[in-house]
Amino acid sequence: MRYDLLPATCTLFSLIMAHQKRWRMAYIVLAVAVLLKIYPILLLPAFFIAEQQSDGKLYAPTSTALKNLPAQLYHTILGCTRWHWRNCLLFFALLITVTGAFALLDFQYAVISQFSYFLQRPIQIESMGASLLWLAHLGGMSWRITYDFGSINMYTALNAFVSPLFTLLFVLSVVYILWLQWQRRMTLLQTVIALTLAFIATGKVFSPQYLIWLIPLLAYAGAFNKVWTILWGLISFLTTFIYVAFYSQILDPAHIHLPSGFFEVATIRNILLAVLTLAYLFNWFQAREQTR
Structure with missing residues (x-):
C-alpha cells in the first residue's frame, strides 16, 4: 500500500553499501531506487563525490575562503582524468536500458509525460x-x-x-x-x-x-x-x-x-x-x- 517504502529502502541500502565501500553495488541499488521513484537521482552527485574522496582521487580543498574558491575548483576539475567513472557509467547504463525498454513500448508515457508532469x-x-x-x-x-x-x-x-x-x-x-x-x-x-x-x-x-x-x-x-x-x-x-x-x-x-x-x-x-x-x-x- 505504501509504495514509497521501496525507494526509501533502496536508498538506505545504497548508503550502507557505500559505507562498506562496495561502490558498484551502491550505484546499482541507487539506480533501482531512481527507477522506482525519480527523487533519488538527486543523490547521485553526493555518491560520486564520496567515492572519489574515499579513493583519494578528489582534490581536497586547502582553504574554505570564498576568494580561493575559483582556484580550488580549477585544481579539482584538473583531476577529473583520475576519477573513477566506471560505477557512474554503470548507473546511467541501467537507467537508460530500463527506461529505453519502456520507451519502446510507449515513448510518450515513459519519457515525455514524466518531464511535462513535473514542469506543469x-x-x-x-x-x-x-x-x-x-x-x-x-x-x-x-x-x-x-x-x-x-x-x-x-x-x-x-x-x-x-x-x-x-x-x-x-x-x-x-x-x-x-x-x-x-x-x-x-x-x-x-x-x-x-x-x-x-x-x-x-x-x-x-x-x-x-x-x-x-x-x-x-x-x-x-x-x-x-x-x-x-x-x-x-x-x-x-x-x-x-x-x-x-x-x-x-x-x-x-x-x-x-x-x-x-x-x-x-x-x-x-x-x-x-x-x-x-x-x-x-x-x-x-x-x-x-x-x-
Whole structure:
C-alpha cells in the first residue's frame, strides 16, 4: 500500500553499501531506487563525490575562503582524468536500458509525460509555497483551488513567481550542500539527508509519504538528540494530524472545501520544516552532530 517504502529502502541500502565501500553495488541499488521513484537521482552527485574522496582521487580543498574558491575548483576539475567513472557509467547504463525498454513500448508515457508532469504541476496545498499563497490570500489576493495532477492544488496570480523562487532556493541549496561535502564538512550520509530535506522543503508538493524518504536515513544516522526529537516529532505529529483530521473531511474532489484551520496547521508544520532544514544545512543547535 505504501509504495514509497521501496525507494526509501533502496536508498538506505545504497548508503550502507557505500559505507562498506562496495561502490558498484551502491550505484546499482541507487539506480533501482531512481527507477522506482525519480527523487533519488538527486543523490547521485553526493555518491560520486564520496567515492572519489574515499579513493583519494578528489582534490581536497586547502582553504574554505570564498576568494580561493575559483582556484580550488580549477585544481579539482584538473583531476577529473583520475576519477573513477566506471560505477557512474554503470548507473546511467541501467537507467537508460530500463527506461529505453519502456520507451519502446510507449515513448510518450515513459519519457515525455514524466518531464511535462513535473514542469506543469501547480503548487499543492501542503507545500511551503502554498503557505505563502495562503498569506497572500489573507491579504486579499484571489485564488482557485482544484483537484488535478493527483492532488489538491492552488492557482493564483503569484504562482508564476513563487514556483521559480522555490526552484532557485532548491538549486542554491544543492550547490551549498555539495560544496560542504566537497570540503569534507559533510559526510555522505549527512549530504543525503540534507539534499532530501532541501528537496522536500522547497518542492511544489508536500505529501505525507515524503517523510518516509527521511525516516530510515534519520534512524541510520542516529538523529536522536533534543533538536530532532522536538522538531521532527512535531513535524511528524502535525503531518499525521493534517492527513487524518482534514483530508478525511474532503470527500468529493469535484467540490473542494478545505476545513477551517487547515492552512494554519499546515503553515506551522512548514515553518518547523524550514527551521529544521536550515538548522541542518548550517548546523544550528549542532543538528548534524549526532549523525555518523
